[in-house]
Amino acid sequence: MxxxxxxxxxxxxxxxxxxxxxxxxxxxxxxxxVTRMIRAGKGPFRNITPGGMHIHHVxxxxxxxxxxxxxxxxxxxxxxxxxxxxxxxxxxxxxVLDEFALILYLDDVYWTEEGRKSVEAVVxxxxxxxxxxxxxxPLGVNELSSDEQQDRLxxxxxxxxxxxxxxxxLFKGKARLAVIGTLVPFVALVGALWLARPTSMWARRFYRNxxxxxxxxxxxxxxxxxxxxxxxxxFQDLIGGAPDRTxxxxxxx
Numbered sequence: 001m002x003x004x005x006x007x008x009x010x011x012x013x014x015x016x017x018x019x020x021x022x023x024x025x026x027x028x029x030x031x032x033x034v035t036r037m038i039r040a041g042k043g044p045f046r047n048i049t050p051g052g053m054h055i056h057h058v059x060x061x062x063x064x065x066x067x068x069x070x071x072x073x074x075x076x077x078x079x080x081x082x083x084x085x086x087x088x089x090x091x092x093x094x095x096v097l098d099e100f101a102l103i104l105y106l107d108d109v110y111w112t113e114e115g116r117k118s119v120e121a122v123v124x125x126x127x128x129x130x131x132x133x134x135x136x137x138p139l140g141v142n143e144l145s146s147d148e149q150q151d152r153l154x155x156x157x158x159x160x161x162x163x164x165x166x167x168x169x170l171f172k173g174k175a176r177l178a179v180i181g182t183l184v185p186f187v188a189l190v191g192a193l194w195l196a197r198p199t200s201m202w203a204r205r206f207y208r209n210x211x212x213x214x215x216x217x218x219x220x221x222x223x224x225x226x227x228x229x230x231x232x233x234x235f236q237d238l239i240g241g242a243p244d245r246t247x248x249x250x251x252x253x
Contacts, residue, residue, distance in 0.1 A: 014133060016072065016086035021129045023090025024097075028122050029239075031057060031098050036241050039111065058102060061095025064088050097121045111244045116233075119240035124179060136183040165192045173197030195220050 037043040048055040068089025075081035100121040101109050109115045138159075162185040169191030170178040181188020196202035198217045207214040 016082045017129065017133060019083050020068075020086040020090035020093070021126065021133065023087045024094045024129075025126055027091045027094030028098055031095060032240055035110070039241070054108075056099055056102060056108075057095045058099040061092045061099070064092025065096055066092075068092055093125075094122075097125060111241070113243050115243055116236050116240070119236045123239075124176065128179065128183060131180070131183045138182050162188060165189050168192035168202070171196075171200060172202040173200030197221055 034045050037045045038047060068085045068087075068091075071085035072082060072089060075085055096103075098118055099110065101115045101117040104117055105114055107114075110118070162181075165185060165188035166178050166181045169181055169188050172191065172194070173196055174191040174194070177187055177191030181191060195213070195217045196207065198207075198214065198221050203214065203217055207217060
């Protein structure tokens with residue numbers, strides 16, 4: 001069954017990656033459903049608190065990721081063992097990234113504004129894995145012909161140039177474009193050519209004495225945030241749940 005699936009649905013050797021992605025997405029969806037039910041006080045779900053200590057699901061996620069990762073390395077890319085390890089790893093990764101914000105801030109920020117970082121990490125990871133499944137390879141190597149791939153100099157130049165685009169986009173404060181640009185070089189090129197975010201390392205270094213460029217960067221960032229902040233928040237709330245609304249000081253609960 002697995003060999004038929006690889007021959008007809010996905011490229012050879014990519015079935016474990018597809019299984020890992022499916023397990024990853026399903027685990028995130030189920031985990032968010034359970035945590036929403038716990039938050040609302042509905043259903044049989046409760047936090048795990050042995051001895052009064054709250055055990056976050058990132059803990060079993062780390063264990064499953066380690067088991068699945070080492071198991072996948074040992075079992076190779078084919079066979080039943082690789083598929084099982086891929087599923088175990090996907091489940092573990094889903095549990096870990098669902099609490100990515102907790103790891104980032106070293107605090108329980110699951111239902112706060114900072115907790116949105118977890119949703120962003122999950123969406124970005126799923127998008128990158130989908131790109132890999134679609135046949136994209138890092139830094140544009142997949143765009144080279146077979147003859148060009150035989151030319152080591154051509155491969156090295158392609159990787160170096162695209163990597164420079166990724167770095168520039170990152171220094172300009174466009175982290176999402178930089179990450180996606182590792183697989184789609186055109187995206188990194190766009191990020192490298194656009195104005196930097198006003199708080200980025202690039203802006204602090206190169207816009208310091210360029211008042212017009214700094215003003216344009218501020219205006220562009222303002223319009224971008226106004227246009228996309230609302231839709232992005234609604235999308236995150238849809239898949240991850242809305243964070244707690246913190247009352248203003250002196251306003252009460």
